[in-house]
Amino acid sequence: MSRLAALVRGLDPRLKLGTALFLGPALWLMGLVQAGVCAVALLCIVAALASGQPLGGRMVRGLLVFVVFWVAVKAGLDAVSGMEWAQVAAGAGDLAVRLAALLLLGLSLALSASARALGLAVAWAVRPVAGGERAWKLALSLALMVHFLPMCLATVAEIRQALARRCPRCGFFLRMTVIPQAVIRALGQKTWNQTLAVAGRGLDGPQAWEPDFSWSGRDTRCALVAGGFLVWISLSLPFLS
Amino acid sequence: MITVTDLDYVYPGGQGALDRVSLSIRPGTLVGLVGANGSGKSTLMALMAGLYTPTSGSITVDGCVNPGEGRAVRAVCRLVMQDADLQMLGATAEEDLLLGRARTDATVARARELARRFSLLPAWERPVQTLSWGMKRKVCLAAALLDDPRVLLLDEPFSGLDYPGMREMRGLLRESRAVGLTQVVSSHDLECFIDLVDQLVVLDTGRLALDGPPDAVLNHVRSHGVRPPCSWSAGQGVRSWDEESL
Numbered sequence: 001m002s003r004l005a006a007l008v009r010g011l012d013p014r015l016k017l018g019t020a021l022f023l024g025p026a027l028w029l030m031g032l033v034q035a036g037v038c039a040v041a042l043l044c045i046v047a048a049l050a051s052g053q054p055l056g057g058r059m060v061r062g063l064l065v066f067v068v069f070w071v072a073v074k075a076g077l078d079a080v081s082g083m084e085w086a087q088v089a090a091g092a093g094d095l096a097v098r099l100a101a102l103l104l105l106g107l108s109l110a111l112s113a114s115a116r117a118l119g120l121a122v123a124w125a126v127r128p129v130a131g132g133e134r135a136w137k138l139a140l141s142l143a144l145m146v147h148f149l150p151m152c153l154a155t156v157a158e159i160r161q162a163l164a165r166r167c168p169r170c171g172f173f174l175r176m177t178v179i180p181q182a183v184i185r186a187l188g189q190k191t192w193n194q195t196l197a198v199a200g201r202g203l204d205g206p207q208a209w210e211p212d213f214s215w216s217g218r219d220t221r222c223a224l225v226a227g228g229f230l231v232w233i234s235l236s237l238p239f240l241s
Numbered sequence: 242m243i244t245v246t247d248l249d250y251v252y253p254g255g256q257g258a259l260d261r262v263s264l265s266i267r268p269g270t271l272v273g274l275v276g277a278n279g280s281g282k283s284t285l286m287a288l289m290a291g292l293y294t295p296t297s298g299s300i301t302v303d304g305c306v307n308p309g310e311g312r313a314v315r316a317v318c319r320l321v322m323q324d325a326d327l328q329m330l331g332a333t334a335e336e337d338l339l340l341g342r343a344r345t346d347a348t349v350a351r352a353r354e355l356a357r358r359f360s361l362l363p364a365w366e367r368p369v370q371t372l373s374w375g376m377k378r379k380v381c382l383a384a385a386l387l388d389d390p391r392v393l394l395l396d397e398p399f400s401g402l403d404y405p406g407m408r409e410m411r412g413l414l415r416e417s418r419a420v421g422l423t424q425v426v427s428s429h430d431l432e433c434f435i436d437l438v439d440q441l442v443v444l445d446t447g448r449l450a451l452d453g454p455p456d457a458v459l460n461h462v463r464s465h466g467v468r469p470p471c472s473w474s475a476g477q478g479v480r481s482w483d484e485e486s487l
Contacts, residue, residue, distance in 0.1 A: 114332030116340060147330050150370070190327060196292050197328040200320040201341065202388060208341030 005048040008108070012219045013117040014124060019226050020109050023233075027101050031236035035097050038233070042104035049111035059111075063103045071096045115146030124211045136209035144194070155186050242268040242392060242423045243289060248298035250284055258284040260447045261298070266425065271418045271437055273455070274427040276444035277466030282427040283323075285444065286394045289425060290320035303391050319385035320394040325377035334364045334372065334380050338387060355383045359413070375406035382413060392423045399433045407433050411482065431462070432470050436481045443467060455479055 008016075027035055050060055075092040083091075109118070116139075123139035130138070159182045163175060170178075198204055243266040250259040259281045266272050276282050287293050288300055291307050291314030299306055305313035322328055331337025338352040356362050359379045364372055372380065378398065385393060398414075399407055414437055417424055426434060435441075441458045443451035445465040451458045459473050472480040 114336055116331060116336060143330055151326065190324075193322065193324060194327040196287060196320075197322055197324075198330075199292055199315065200290055200322065201328065201384065202315065203330070203341050210343065212344040 002048070002051070004045065005051070005112075007218075007222075008045055008049060008112045010218070011112070011222055012213055012215055013113045013121040014213060015219055015223055015226070016109060016113055017118060017121045017125070019230070020105055022230055023105055024102060026230075026233055027098050027105070030233050032094055032097060034233045034236045035101055039097050039101035039104060042101055042108055045108045046104050046111065049108060059107060063100070063107060067096055067100045067103065070099060110146075115143045118146065119143040120209065120211045120213070123209060124213070132206060136206040139209040140198070140203065144198070148191075148194070151190060152183075152187060155190070156183055159183055159186065242266050242270075242303060243425075244301040245285075245289075246299050246301075248285075248288065248300060249296045250281075250288060250293060251296045258447055259288070259444075262444075262447075262449045263298075264442055264449060264452050266423060266440065268423050269418070269421040270423060270439040271414060272423075272425045272440045272442060273431065273434060273438035274425055274442045274444065275429060275431060275462070275467050276450075277429060279446070280444040280466070281447040282429075282444055283396055286320060286396050286425065286427055289314075289392070290318045290394050291315040292320065317391040318394060319388050319390035319392075321378075321381050321385050321396065321398065323397045323400060325374070325381050328381045328384075329369050329377060331369065333366050333368055334361055334376075335366055337369060337380055338384050340384070342387070352383075352387060355387060358416075359383050360409070374401050375403065375409070378402065378406075378410070379413075386417070390422070392425070393417060395424065395426045397428055398426060399428060399430070408482065411437060429467070431459075431467060435459075435470050435473075436479050 023038065027038060030038075046060060050057060071092045074095050075088050078088045078091055079085075113121075119139035119142035122142055123135040126138060127135040156179070159179055160175075163170065163178060163182075167174075202208060243264075245262055245264045248259055248262040249257075251257045262281075262285065274282050274285065284293070288295060288307070289302065291302070291305075291311040294308045294311060299308065300314070301307075302314045303317045305317065307314045329337050331340050334356065335352070338356065339348065342348050342352075353362065353365070356365060359382070361376065361379055361383060364376055364380075369377065369380070378401075382395070382398070395414075398410055402410060411434060414424060414426065414434065418437070426438075428434065431441075435455055438455055441451070441453065441455045441462075442449065443458065443462055443465050450465040451461055456479070459469050459479070462469055470479065472478065
């Protein structure tokens with residue numbers, strides 16, 4: 001498992017991003033068997049990557065809860081609309097496989113490449129089209145956005161905890177009024193401080209976001225394997241088959 | 242190295258932060274910038290780092306004048322802020338230290354050497370969210386030093402550190418002073434670093450209240466919301482920590 005995680009982490013982020021960009025939309029269009037194979041393969045990769053991460057298990061559990069929730073919603077709505085149970089079950093299973101595969105794809109990308117690496121990979125891809133000036137700003141924006149997401153979640157959790165302690169009897173509507181205001185205030189301050197930190201570290205210029213990727217023989221071999229896999233998947237796409 | 246002349250700063254919302262502050266800092270000195278909460282320490286640090294533009298007056302850092310040359314000021318200064326989480330954009334200590342630098346063998350070797358000095362090598366490949374508060378502070382400080390700044394600005398570097406962490410931070414300040422780096426260290430508590438300080442600057446509600454060598458200033462700090470160190474209050478002057486040598 002750790003060898004698989006090390007292999008995936010060590011791959012060039014451009015290869016990982018390119019594969020994800022192709023596979024993501026294709027997951028909704030490919031055959032169910034291919035989607036299932038993708039889901040199983042991605043589950044193995046995510047399990048390997050998450051095993052070394054302190055929050056990995058929680059992320060996988062959160063993902064499963066998300067899938068179960070939406071599958072239940074779909075199944076419920078289908079059943080209410082009068083569909084037969086067999087069709088409801090087939091539809092729910094189809095959604096479960098595709099949604100799980102898609103979320104596992106995003107999770108494997110997030111666990112195997114840093115925010116900075118992904119930002120640089122996107123900037124590298126758009127540089128010929130958007131130009132150097134926009135490309136480094138895009139890299140910085142993406143790195144900040146990905147960096148800020150867990151901070152937002154942590155802030156929301158802290159504010160919910162604080163409210164639960166200070167006002168244990170306050171109702172749902174009061175909480176829904178207080179929490180967003182407090183979150184926005186806290187994040188506003190963090191955003192300002194982070195802007196200063198970025199400028200203070202000299203990261204607000206193009207020289208700080210020059211891509212420094214190195215394509216290795218291992219990347220070539222993995223690209224060939226991934227390419228073959230993607231061709232097999234492509235054969236099941238409705239507009240190619 | 243740093244000359245602050247009649248500096249005023251008013252935040253965009255209209256809240257005044259600094260009022261006619263003037264001071265001078267010689268190269269290679271370690272300056273303690275102290276004051277009560279809200280006295281303007283962090284604002285003055287950000288101005289010295291070239292991150293804000295003075296409302297009036299000027300700051301000259303290594304010959305670069307702000308307003309006008311804010312970007313040049315930023316190139317010679319590095320500000321290490323209080324909240325390490327906001328400054329660390331890399332996923333691991335390694336990636337954060339190499340952020341914004343070409344990944345050459347020489348750069349990696351230098352970053353590793355600095356990490357060794359800061360006892361960060363065991364955490365080289367660890368995700369930053371698994372590092373302790375003290376280690377995160379050290380990564381931020383190491384990243385700042387990797388840029389070879391002429392001036393290092395540390396905003397409350399001792400806050401949140403335990404006793405070993407404080408001793409380690411003091412050791413890093415001493416090392417930087419030994420190599421001639423100009424350092425400005427802000428704090429609301431003198432106890433943890435007064436024995437290292439060459440010049441003590443006290444701010445009080447945005448105004449410069451006191452400025453001079455610690456021995457000449459410490460008798461008057463209490464009236465500006467700053468507690469003198471215990472050894473000073475006990476009539477024993479400024480004492481170094483434990484068996485540390487100055």
